[in-house]
Amino acid sequence: MPRTAVPYTPLVPNNHLTDPAGTTIDATLVTNGVVINNVDPEHTLIRVTNTAGSAKNVTVKAGSGTAAWMAGQGDLVQSVALTSGVEWLGPFTSARFQQQGSKLHVDFASGHTGAITVFKLPRAL
DSSP states (O other): OOOEEOOEEEOOTTSOOOOOOOEEEOHHHHHHOEEEETOOGGGEEEEEEEOSSSOEEEEEOOOOSTTOTTGGGOOEEEEEOTTTEEEEEOOOOHHHHOBTTTEEEEEEOTTOOEEEEEEEOOSOO
8 A cells, every 4th residue: 555645734934833733643554654745854844643552653764765875874763652742853864764756754653643744844044
């Protein structure tokens, strides 16, 4: 099954952003994972929440693209605390995490519930 595409929520310079709910992490996302298309890793932040009854890992996969010459450093695995835990990941290095076709892949541990929100930092402030 293909990964589920999660869209960017752009952060707006010199303005505000109402806190977005994000994309629900359900059995489909746990099984297939997430893809962020047209990624700009150096300007990407990921917020992951956990509503499961135990800590769960979220994994940002090492890249396979031609630009991912540092992919040998491996995946980024972060534990998200149990029940209402929140973790922020990123910004990321293209040389380590960018997949072919300008994508970023994120996986979740079995039983993970919560939400994922992908934020794009503005290029200039």
